[in-house]
Amino acid sequence: MWKILGRIAKTGIATEAPPAAAAQKVGAGETASVPRLHQEILDILGRALTIRAVDAGSCNGCELELNALNNIYYNLEGLGIKFVASPRHADLLLVSGPVTRNMVLAVQQTYAAMPAPKLVVALGACAIDGGIFGANYATLGGLAPVLPVDHVIPGCPPEPVDILAGILDVVRRRLPPESVPHV
Amino acid sequence: MKIASLDLAVHRLPTPFPLLHGEVRVSEWSAAALAIAEAHGRLVSLWGRDDRRGESGHFVMSAVYALTGGTLVWLDLPLLSREESYPGLADIYPYVIRQQRAVADLLGLAATGESEEHADSRPWLAHGAWSADYFPLRREAGERTSGEWPSASDYPFVAVAGDGVHEIAVGPVHAGIIEPGHFRFSVVGEKVLRLEQRLGYVHKGIDQRFQSLPASEGYRLAGRVSGDSTVACAWAYCMALEAAWKLPVPPRAVWLRALLLERERIANHLGDLGALGNDAAFAFGLAQFMRLKEDWLRLNKALFGHRYLMDVVVPGGIAGDIDANGIEGLLAQCVAIEAGIRELHDIYDEHAGLQDRFLTTGRVTTEQAMALGLTGLAGRASGIARDVRLNFPAPPYTELEFTLACKSGGDVAARVAVRFDEVFESLRLIRQILRRLPSGMVREELPSLLENERPGGIGAGWIEGWRGEIFVALTLAPGNRIARCHCHDPSWQNWPVLEHAVIGNIVPDFPLINKSFNLSYSGHDR
Numbered sequence: 001m002w003k004i005l006g007r008i009a010k011t012g013i014a015t016e017a018p019p020a021a022a023a024q025k026v027g028a029g030e031t032a033s034v035p036r037l038h039q040e041i042l043d044i045l046g047r048a049l050t051i052r053a054v055d056a057g058s059c060n061g062c063e064l065e066l067n068a069l070n071n072i073y074y075n076l077e078g079l080g081i082k083f084v085a086s087p088r089h090a091d092l093l094l095v096s097g098p099v100t101r102n103m104v105l106a107v108q109q110t111y112a113a114m115p116a117p118k119l120v121v122a123l124g125a126c127a128i129d130g131g132i133f134g135a136n137y138a139t140l141g142g143l144a145p146v147l148p149v150d151h152v153i154p155g156c157p158p159e160p161v162d163i164l165a166g167i168l169d170v171v172r173r174r175l176p177p178e179s180v181p182h183v
Numbered sequence: 184m185k186i187a188s189l190d191l192a193v194h195r196l197p198t199p200f201p202l203l204h205g206e207v208r209v210s211e212w213s214a215a216a217l218a219i220a221e222a223h224g225r226l227v228s229l230w231g232r233d234d235r236r237g238e239s240g241h242f243v244m245s246a247v248y249a250l251t252g253g254t255l256v257w258l259d260l261p262l263l264s265r266e267e268s269y270p271g272l273a274d275i276y277p278y279v280i281r282q283q284r285a286v287a288d289l290l291g292l293a294a295t296g297e298s299e300e301h302a303d304s305r306p307w308l309a310h311g312a313w314s315a316d317y318f319p320l321r322r323e324a325g326e327r328t329s330g331e332w333p334s335a336s337d338y339p340f341v342a343v344a345g346d347g348v349h350e351i352a353v354g355p356v357h358a359g360i361i362e363p364g365h366f367r368f369s370v371v372g373e374k375v376l377r378l379e380q381r382l383g384y385v386h387k388g389i390d391q392r393f394q395s396l397p398a399s400e401g402y403r404l405a406g407r408v409s410g411d412s413t414v415a416c417a418w419a420y421c422m423a424l425e426a427a428w429k430l431p432v433p434p435r436a437v438w439l440r441a442l443l444l445e446r447e448r449i450a451n452h453l454g455d456l457g458a459l460g461n462d463a464a465f466a467f468g469l470a471q472f473m474r475l476k477e478d479w480l481r482l483n484k485a486l487f488g489h490r491y492l493m494d495v496v497v498p499g500g501i502a503g504d505i506d507a508n509g510i511e512g513l514l515a516q517c518v519a520i521e522a523g524i525r526e527l528h529d530i531y532d533e534h535a536g537l538q539d540r541f542l543t544t545g546r547v548t549t550e551q552a553m554a555l556g557l558t559g560l561a562g563r564a565s566g567i568a569r570d571v572r573l574n575f576p577a578p579p580y581t582e583l584e585f586t587l588a589c590k591s592g593g594d595v596a597a598r599v600a601v602r603f604d605e606v607f608e609s610l611r612l613i614r615q616i617l618r619r620l621p622s623g624m625v626r627e628e629l630p631s632l633l634e635n636e637r638p639g640g641i642g643a644g645w646i647e648g649w650r651g652e653i654f655v656a657l658t659l660a661p662g663n664r665i666a667r668c669h670c671h672d673p674s675w676q677n678w679p680v681l682e683h684a685v686i687g688n689i690v691p692d693f694p695l696i697n698k699s700f701n702l703s704y705s706g707h708d709r
Contacts, residue, residue, distance in 0.1 A: 003530050004467055014474060053360050057385045059705045061410030061491060066360045067454070068480065068490075071473035085358035101312035102384045103363060105335055106355050132404055137313045137324075138388035157410065159490060 015075040048080040049171065052090035052114065053123075056107050057097030057139055061157035062124045066094075069160040081167065087113040092167070096157075098126040098139040099146055111147050120147050121170055123163065125156045132156075189218050193256065198426045199577035200645050201254040212260045213270045213296075216246070224250045225556055226276040228654050228671035229283065231290045233322050234261070242292055244269045245669075247643070247654060253574050255645060257656065268293040273301035278556040278676050281307055289390060291318040308383040308708060311336030319391045320667075338381050343369035348376065351690065355384045362704035366693075373689040378682045386708040393668040398424060398637070398659050399498055401668060405655065406493050408670045409706030412648040414440070414447040416655070416670055416706075417496040419644030422577070423657035423668075424498050426642030434621040436500035438579045442513075442616045443492050443501070445609040448649035449520075450479050450491075452602045452609075455701050459599055460531065462695040463540040468531065475523050482516055500626030510617050517610050528603050541596035545684040545696030548593055555683065556676045559651020561700050564601045565593035571647035583615050598699040605649075637663050650703065651677065672706030 053066055070076055070083070084090050087110045095107060111118065122143040125131035135141025143149050151173065153166030193205030207215060216226070227247045234240045241261040248256045262269055271294025273280045283294040284307035293304070309315070312335045318324055342350075348371055355363035365381040389408060393401055405420035406413040418440050425432055453476040460468020480490040486509050487495050488502075495502050505513070531537055547557060552565035562569060568589045572580045588604035590597040637659075644655040651673025658667040681700050685693055 003526070003533070007471065007526060007530065008467070011471065011474065054356055055360075055362050055385065055704075057387045057705075058362070059407040059410035060362055060703065061407070061413070061493070063360050063362060064411060064454075064491065068473070068477060070360075071477050072470050073474070073477050083360060097385065098387055100385055100387050101332060102310045102335055102386055103355065104312070106363065106384070110356055132407055133387045133389065133392060136388040136391060137317060137319050138386050138391075156407075156493065157491070159484075 011072075014072045015078065048082060049092060049167070050082050050084045050090050051092045051094050051167075052085075052087045052110060053083055053094045053096070054103075054107055054110050055097055056095050056103040056127070056143070057100035057133070058124065058126060058157075059097075062096035062126075065157045065160055065163060066096075066123075069163055071160075074160055074164065076164075087111070088115065090114050090118075092119040092121060092170070093147070094121050094123050095127050095143050095147070096123045098130040098133040098135070098141055099143055100139050102138070104140070104146055107143075107146055119150050119170055121166065122149050122152045123166075124158055125154060128152045128154060189215055191215065191258075193258075196257075196426055196642065197429060198643055198645070199422065200571075200575045202257060202643055202645070203254060204257045204259075204641065206259045206261065209260065209263075209270060212244070212246075212258070213272070213275075215256075215258055216248075216272045216275050219248045219250065219256070220275050222251065224248050224256075226272065226279055227255070227652065228656070228669070228675070229272065229279050229286065230656065230667075230669040230671075231286045231292050231320070232658060232667040232669075233290065233320055234666075235265075235322055241265070242267065242290065244286070244292065245656065246272065247656065249575075255575065255643070257643060262292070267291060268295045271295060271297040271302070273297050273303075276556065277301055277554070278679055281679065282675055284308075289318060290320045305339060308386045310338070310383055319388055324391070338365075340367045340379050340381070341377075343377050345371075347371050364704050368690060368693075370690060373691070375685050375688055375690060375693070378685045378693075380678060380682060382678065382704060383708050385705050389709040390667070390669065393665045396665060397663045398657075398665050399663055401657075401665055402497055403494055405668070405670055406496070408709060409672055409674075409703040410491060410493070411451055411703065412447070412650060412653060412672070412706065413491055413493045414443045414496055415646045415648030415653045416672075417494070418444060419646045419653050419655040420657070420668070420670070421496055421498050422644030422646070423642035423655045424659075426644075427640035427657055427659050428498075428637060428642075430499050431627050433500055433624050433627055434578070435504075435623045436625045436627075438616050438620050439501050439505070439625060440496055441579050441583070442613060442620075443487070443495060444646065444648075445612050445616070446479070446483065447492060448609050449606050449613075450476055450483075451649040451701075452606045453479060453524075455698065456527075456531075456599065456602055456606075458698050458701075459541075459595070459695065460537065462698050463537050465534065465537050468527065468537075471523070471527055475520055478516070479520060482512060486512065497626065499628075500624070502626070504625045510620070514614065514617055517613055521607070521610050524603070524606055531599070531603075538596065540692070540695060541599055542592075542594060544595040544692050545688055545699060546592070546594045547680055547684045549591060551683055552593065552680070555680045557680045558673045558676045559647075560588075560601050560605065560649070561598060561677055561680070562651070563587070563589045564597035566591035571645055571652050575645055577645075579616065582619075583612055585612065595695055595699040637661065639666070648673070650674065650701070650706075670706075670709065672703050672709075674702040674704075674707040677702050678707060 130141030151170035193203040288309040351368040354365040363384040369377040406417035457469040457472025549566035654671040660666040
């Protein structure tokens, strides 16, 4: 027990000092750091955002980054963003992979189970246009043929900070212009 | 040459590990399988290809075996007179059943002559979402993207009957952020009587896709067969291509590839060790290990340009080199991460609640593991002391001092212990590699012979990925084209063993048992 407490004390709050590597370009030459993205999501949403992630044929690279997004450096839940198990609790559907024919039904049913209004985001190169896998007998070559896509997050796989920025973008675009705070 | 007790005409391929290749007749196909099994060899992978050329040529079935002496044998069976069946091997190697079903789905070739116990003609990767008479690996299949598509159909699961028996259906979409697959549990109360898996949900036609890529670009697709094993699979692909084209690889590149492979192993073990704590309600473990993993990934990005090292291993070497500062940084990180892991190792070991969940859970005995062909770290946790790095060493492992991590418990605790041991061993390997890294260039310029004038040929790669053995068989057509690329993930062997591991356990322990194997859906479904 003491060892656990000692380790926790020693670790401290890693979120407070994000390493320089987490800073990156967003939009036209604008640089966003992790803490600023956090604040924007809070300003825009003012409440929790719940996400249901569905792998529709990914190589599992996107899932590795989604799991990384949940680590303490990004403090996702601290921002009010949460991955949920049930689509009935979800505001946003995040789909990775080139959308295999074997997963079409599951993706459609997940979307149908979500309460409106619902946001759909294609995560990673494959969900956008099939990526390296393309379209063939087994895949549709992206999410667009199945669901109305609100936003895309490019990358192979997109890094956690890109995913965070992408989520912010889609929420901002869905709000009426006057409610978007000036940044 | 003598293989086990058989006389087969085989010849050595120019791979960096011992690999023999030969052609057999139908009668020799089964006899070889049996003789190798009797000599304690095992089947690594089975696949098929379409070698028909107009009126000539055949379908060809291929199997690759690992012999106890540290040699791989790749046997091709041409199916004469356009036969569409071949003698099945499931009576000898029960774990080949799903691979045979995949061959039936992709190439329309049926395994025959097996006992009722091992015969299974249900489709495996094909869920009915494309027409049943479309075989994507046949020459006439072509690439198909338009037309009418049926929707996926139901699957005839094996039902368990009896008083109080009921079924729990899970998936393909799971509660967490993981890959899709379906698990059908037959339970009495909380106790699992039987688990049946249905996989194939992330089948994306990779084998067919390879055939439309230039051979010199195939490494990128190989590196995305299973994203968590990108280094291992890309290396195996490049090894196969370099053997087929007889491309030299600079020594520094070979050593750096091993560095990347060990870094990939550590990254995955760190994530799994955290997730295993979390699945036993010890969230502290997840938070701590994921922090270490994130540090690890960020240094990958800083030094090699990609957090998971995708597209870093390339034909002829690696993309990018490290300088003295990079080596310093890598060594310093080894010290920092090792201190953190040792502390967490003590905490895991001394945590009674955690050990109570880990010990005796999801046990696979050594006998079961042998019979079911369990490979990789899960095999080593069940007392199977096998590792490609030790038993089939290719450079630089031939020159590295290496101790095998092996436990005999076969339970979740043993798979956790093997992961800890392997992390420490990989750190030791990384230090050896960095201390002795040869100088020179890291990528051989492709020889003057233009890529699209290259001859055909065959090659293979064989790498101990973090999960287990990854085998790539590559058949090249002239002019930089891929005739067939078969990437075998160890999950093919290990998924069926998970069905056995869970028997008699309670349903709430399934996530823990599943995570202790952490098998690839994508690598299996392809």
